[in-house]
Each structure stands twice: as C-alpha cells, then as structure tokens.
Amino acid sequence: MKKILFAASESVPFIKTGGLADVVGSLPKYFDKEKYDVRVMIPKYMCIKEDWRNQLTYRTHFYMDLNWRKEYVGILELEYEGIRFYFIDNEYYFSGPSPYGEIYADIEKFAFFSKAVLSALPLIDFRPDIIHCHDWQTGLIPVYLDNFRYGNEYYRGIKTVMTIHNLKFQGTWDAKRVQDITGLPPYYFAPDKLEAYQDANYLKGGIVYADRITTVSNSYAEEIKMPFYGEKLDGLMNARANSLSGIVNGIDYEAYDPAEDRYIARRYTVDTFRRDKVKNKMALQEEMNLERDHHRMMIGIVSRLTDQKGFDLIAYIMDELCQDAVQIVVLGTGEERYENMFRHFAWKYPDKVAANIFYSEPLSHKIYAGCDAFLMPSLFEPCGLSQLMSLRYGTVPIVRETGGLRDTVEPYNEYEKTGTGFSFANYNAHEMLGAIRYAEQIYYDKKRDWNKIAERAMKKDFSWGNSAKQYEKLYDQL
C-alpha cells in the first residue's frame, strides 16, 4: 500500500476559491483504494462553514518552532466520502474572512502551514511515501523536507510531487524577511534554490526541490517553458523539463451530473437533453429577470473576474455583442473594474444581460445547465474546469485555444461534423466575437448540428478515472 498525502490551501467541500479546491477534494476519491491510501491536509480556516468545523474531531496538538516564534499547531480530522482529511489549526494564522489576504501575511501563514504539515506527520501515525504539494502555498514543503532530512531519520526517503495549478502565483517576498519567518538556513537563499530575481519565491523552491513536477494539462506543461506563459520561470521549467509532465484535470462526475443535480429545475441526460435542457434555460430567464424566450441563445460565464480569464476582450466587444440575439448570464467576483463592467451592461441591457457579482454554488449549476453556450476566452489557462462542467451539461464552450482549453475542447468542424465547441486562436476581441457569431449562426440556422455538438460534448469523458491512473503511474515511478 502506497501512502500519499495531499497538502494544499483549499479543498472542496470545506473551502473553495477556485479550481484548486475542486481538484484537491475530488481527485483522492479516484485512486485504486487497494493500492493507494491518499489523505489530504489543509488549514482549518475560521471561514470554513461552522457546520463543517463542528464535525471535525480533535486529534492532538503541539508547539512548533518557526524561527524565534513558538506556534501552536492543532490537528483535527474528518473522514468524508472515504477520504481522511486533516486540518491544521492555528487561530492566529487562519482566522481571516477568506483563505488569502495580504501577500505579506500569506507568506508567513503558508510558511507556518508548510512546516506544520511536516511536523505533524509523526503525530498522526501516517508516514507518507509521497507528499503531493499543490501550488505556491505548499512550495516550502519540499524545501523544509530537504532541511529536515539532515537531522531526522524519520523524513529520509519521503518523496515529493509539486503540482502547478497556476504559475502566475508564486508567493514571492523579500528574502531577508522570509529567512526570518521560516528560519531556514541562509544556504537556501540563493538563485539556484529559493531565490528568484532577488526575492524569495515559494513556488520556485518547490519546483527546485520536488522530485517530480506536474501541471494540469499537456499544453500548459509545454507553454510554461516559453517566456509568454513562463511567468519568468521558463528557464527553470526548461531546466527541469525531464521531471515535468502534464496531467489533465477531471471533474467530479457525481457532483456535476445533469441527471442527478439537485440544484437545477429539470434534470436531463444525453437522451433527453433535446427536450428537457431548455426548461433550465426558462427557469434561469425567470430567476434572472431576462426576457422569457426559450429560443434565445443564452451564453453563460462562471469565473473569477481577473485578467487571466480574458475579460478585457469581453469588455471590448460587449456593446457589439449585445446587438445580437443573445442573452448573457454572468456569475463571478474579482477585480472591481470587471464587476462594474458587468453591472453596467446589466443596467444598459436589462433584457439581455444578468450580472451576479457574488459566489454561489447553486447558481453556478443552474448556469452550466441552463445556458446554450459557455464563454471562456482566457489569456492563459492551466486547465480550466468550467469548460469541463459545461461539456458535461451539454452547454457548448466557446474558448480561446490555450492551455487546458485547447486540450479539452475540440473545435467544431462543420464539414466533418466533429467537435464539441468553438474556439479562436489569437488574443483578439474581434476574433473572439467572430467565434461567438459563428456559434450563433449554427445555433439559429443549424439547430440539428448544434444539438449534435452538445451531444458529443455530453458524451466526452472528463471524469477523473484516466488522470488518476496517470498520477498512480507517477507515484509508482518514485
């Protein structure tokens, strides 16, 4: 039995700000239980819903040195859907209104978490063969592990995998400060180790010290070796190319299932969607106070409202797009200028645009189920889960050909009658509008073909099965 510990800053169903939580919380369920014991460790944030916090059982606690500080580390646990979750408790670090706050505070918070993960192991009776780290928040784990190994037999032989969900976020801060926070010897603060461009860089530390590095799609694994996507670490990605691979994300096919979904007005399957899916659109039109017209093409967006997701392209052509026979339903939060942009257009075109500037799991499901198309014109996209959810619900994605979007959405070919969505190549607003209008044309003039696209989309398999196998293989190689 191989023992694997996931360490991450978020996980469904407890706490989620983006796709990272979906992956960390759902992937462990899909490993072969006979051969892999996969457990998960995350912080016990105060902002985890009380319902969940009340279900955790206290396991033990200890005090840990963090350089000159001595910090309380509580360990709580919960078994959920067959997976054991551990929660690291410290009220000073994890009491904010959301998992992340100011970067200087997060730098200390996740130094604490990373060291606490390693320090907790001997007390929970679970010595992992592999620690699987996710994103910059856990980048210091392989570094601390390297440091721990010198003095402590227990840690020798534990391997690490570092998965990059987003290279844009690296966790960088002044090297002197980080040295003071972490208590790591000066030796680690060098350009071939933790340091990048004079600052300490957590993700870089993880990439340098991990035994294997993965990212969440094949295309992104290639892209980050180039300056445009490399976020100034493309040199390092090239240097570690032999240890780097892409494993595409899946989604939880039980949580996202149009045949079983409790949040949607009318459930449907690949056999009934032609008749029943539209009921969800009508319910959504009602709820969003849009014009009640079941013929109208409805385009959905569920997203963090940031530059990464291509919202400057959308802002640029919104007025033009709103001249077309479409409705647009947005659900998202993020940068104020994009929040206000959508509020503005919802005010200007009340029959056509609905702006929901908040976070809502139920509404996200209603959008995946109710819309005809889903727009995701990302500037870069390591994998993207929203387009996978759309495919699953027969909601045709319109995407830019980058990263995981390129790997998971096959562009429609009207001559060969293939494809599961629409796409465009260049980061250009009118190229995007061209793709949307092409989709409109198929939707309105060739409804049969449109339904075939939706059918192929629903039949695609992006459940975790396949990708979990690839992670298993990777673990076996270690």
Ligand code: ADP
């Ligand atoms: P990223 O991780 O870059 O934000 P992904 O596409 O991988 O992008 O994952 C986004 C996840 O967050 C999806 O599960 C999506 O449904 C969800 N999501 C994003 N914004 C919201 C929101 N405002 N309300 C509900 N769910 C949201």
Ligand code: GLC
């Ligand atoms: C990141 C990426 C997204 C990916 C998610 C889960 O947030 O932005 O593309 O799907 O992580 O891996």
